[in-house]
Amino acid sequence: MNAYTHYDLPEPEVAFQALGAAKGIAIGKAYLFQRDKLVVEEGELTDAQIEAELIRLETAIDRSEKELNKIATITEQKVGAVYSQIFTAQIMILRDDALLSVVRKRIAQERKHASVVVSEELSKHQQALLASNDALFRERVDDIQDLKERIIRNLQSGQLVSRIAENSIVVASMLTPADVILFSRQNILGCATEGGGLTSHAALICQSLDIPMVIGLRQITERVQTGQTLIVDGYAGVVILNPTPETISTYERKQKRSTVSATTIEKLATTETRTKCGKRIHVHSNIDFKEEIGGVAKYGSEGVGLYRSENLFLATGKQPSEAEQCDYYLHLAEAIAPKPLVIRLFDIGGDKLLLSSYKEANPNLGWRGARILIDVPEILETQVRAILRANVHGNVKMMIPMIASVEEVQAIQKSVAKVKAELKKQKAIQNDEIEIGAMIEVPSAVVMAEEIARIVDFVSIGTNDLIQYALAVDRNNDIVQNLYNKFHPAIVRMVASVIRAAKKHKRDVSMCGEMASDKLAIPLLLGLGLESFSVVSASVPTFKKIVGCVSLDDARELAKVCLSLSTAAEIEQELRRFKC
Ligand code: PEP
Ligand code: MG
Secondary structure: OOOOEEEEOOOOOEEEEOEEEEOOEEEEEEEEEOOOOOOOOOOOOOHHHHHHHHHHHHHHHHHHHHHHHHHHHHHHHHHOHHHHHHHHHHHHHHOOHHHHHHHHHHHHHHOOOHHHHHHHHHHHHHHHHHOOOOHHHHHOHHHHHHHHHHHHHHHOOOOOOOOOOOOEEEEEOOOOHHHHHHHHOOOOOEEEEOOOOOOOHHHHHHHHOOOOEEEOOOOHHHHOOOOOEEEEEOOOOEEEEOOOHHHHHHHHHHHHHHOOOHHHHHHHHOOOOEOOOOOEOEEEEEEOOHHHOHHHHHOOOOOEEEEEOOHHHHHHOOOOOHHHHHHHHHHHHHHHOOOOEEEEOOOOEOOOEOOOOOOOOOHHHOOEOHHHHHHOHHHHHHHHHHHHHHOOOOOEEEEEOOOOOHHHHHHHHHHHHHHHHHHHHOOOOOOOOOEEEEEEOOHHHHHOHHHHHHHOOEEEEOHHHHHHHHHOOOOOOHHHHHHOOOOOHHHHHHHHHHHHHHHHOOOEEEEOOHHHHOOOHHHHHHHOOOOEEEEEHHHHHHHHHHHHOOOHHHHHHHHHHHHHOOOHHHHHHHHHHOOO
C-alpha cells in the first residue's frame, strides 16, 4: 500500500489520506486558491523601451519591498521575530546588488522584458536550492517562488490575492509562508495542499498559529471547488470532501475532545501531574524558538525538556556567534528560572541543516549531530561556552543528540571539561556545575543504554529518530510512512529496555520524541515505568488529563501484555482497549 491512498466512501463523501503537517481539526467551506499563472512578456525591447523597463523594474522592486515589510510586521506580531526573518530574508534577496545589477544589465544588453529576466535569474537560485540534498534548503524554493511571483505581479501592476471569505479552508497546490500569513488575517480554519514538506516554512507557521494543515494531497485542487464542505484532520493527515452529517458530527466530537477549553487549561496549569493512584509524573516542553517559551507557564509545564538549538541556524543558514547564542540561551533560561532548560547541542546535518555543500547519498546515516560536534570542535566549543556562560541561574542542562557509542559521549564530555576549565581560568563563569545528558535515538545506543546511562546525568529517548533507524524507515519519506510505526513491538521493547537501564543506574530518563504525547502510548509508557515526558507545550493539558485517569497497576499490566505481543496491530488493539 502506498502512503497516499484515496478511497471513495458512499457518494458523495470522499476521503483523502496524506500527511498531517499541523495538528488540529477544521470543518468549513473550501476556498480553492489558484495562483495566477506567471505570464512573462516576450518580445525585444527598443532603445526607448529599455529606459522605461528599467524604471518599471525599480517601481516593482519598491512595491514588493513595501509588501514584504508589511507581511514581516504582521508576522512578527502574530508569531514572533524568528518567523518574520523569512520575509526579511526575501527582502535581502530582492535588494541584492549582485542580482539587481545582473537583471539590469541583461535587460539593457539582451533587450528582454524585466519579467523574463527576473524569472530566469530567480529560477537559477531555485535550481541551486533544489540541487541540495537537504530538505530544509529544498523547501526554501517556495520562498523564492513567492518572491518571483511578487516582483512579476508588481511589474504588471497585478493585485495581491489575499481576500477570501472568513473561516475558509484553503486548498492549494502549494502555499508560501506569505500566503499563510495573509490568509490568517481572514481567520482561515485550515489548509490542504498538494505539495510542501513537514518542515516547510508554511507548515511551521501553521503549527504556530494553530491552523490545521494536511500536505501531500496529490491532485486535491482538481477534486475540490470553492464552497464545498471540507474537513481537515491535521492529526491523522486526512481530508474529507463533502462529509455526510454523521461524519461532521464525529469530527465535531473529535474537535471538542482535542481542544481543551481555556478554563480547563488555566486549572490544569496550576495542578501537579499525578496518576489516578497519586504517583507524581513530570512533564516538560519541547520548544524550537524562544517565542514559544511563554507556553511553559501558560500550559503548566515544569520546564523545557528539549530546546532544539539547531533552529538558531535556520533563520540565517550560518553558525550563530558565541554572543548571539549566549543572549538567546540566557533569555530562555531567565524566562523560566528556576525551572530547568535542557539545551540540546546542535543536531545539524541529516535531514535538518547541512553544514557543507558535500552531497551525502544517505544524509540521515551520514554526517549528523554528535558526529559533526566531534569533528568540528569550533562549533561544539563555541556552543558549550555560550551555554556555560548563560547558566547564571543554574537551571541549564545540555543534551547530546545522535549518540551511537560510549566513545562519542566521552569525546564530548572531554570538550566540555576543557571549555569549563578555560572559562574558570578566565573567571568568565559563575556556575560550572552543569548536567550533561544523552539522547537515545540510535539503536546502538539502546543496546549500550546501561553503559551510556552510567556515564551521563540523564537520558532522553528520541523516538522520532529511533523509529526511523530501528525500522529502516525514513521519517520524511511519504512513500513508507505507513511503516513508520511507534507501536512496532521492537520499538516498545527498546523503550522498555532504555527505561530499565537508566533506572538501574539511578539516572533520570525522559522521552522527548512525539510518542510521549500520543494518547494511546501514554498509559503504556507509564506502565513501562517512565516518569518524565517532554511534549509541545500545547499538549501538556491533555497529557495531564490522560495521566490523571491512569492507575499504575493497570498500566503495568497493560505494559506486560504489550511486551509479550509480536505485532504492532495487536499492541495497538490492546492500547485501544485500555480504558482510562
Ligand atoms: C527525536 O528524534 O525523537 C527528537 C526528539 O529529536 P528531533 O525530532 O529533533 O530529531
Ligand atoms: Mg532526533
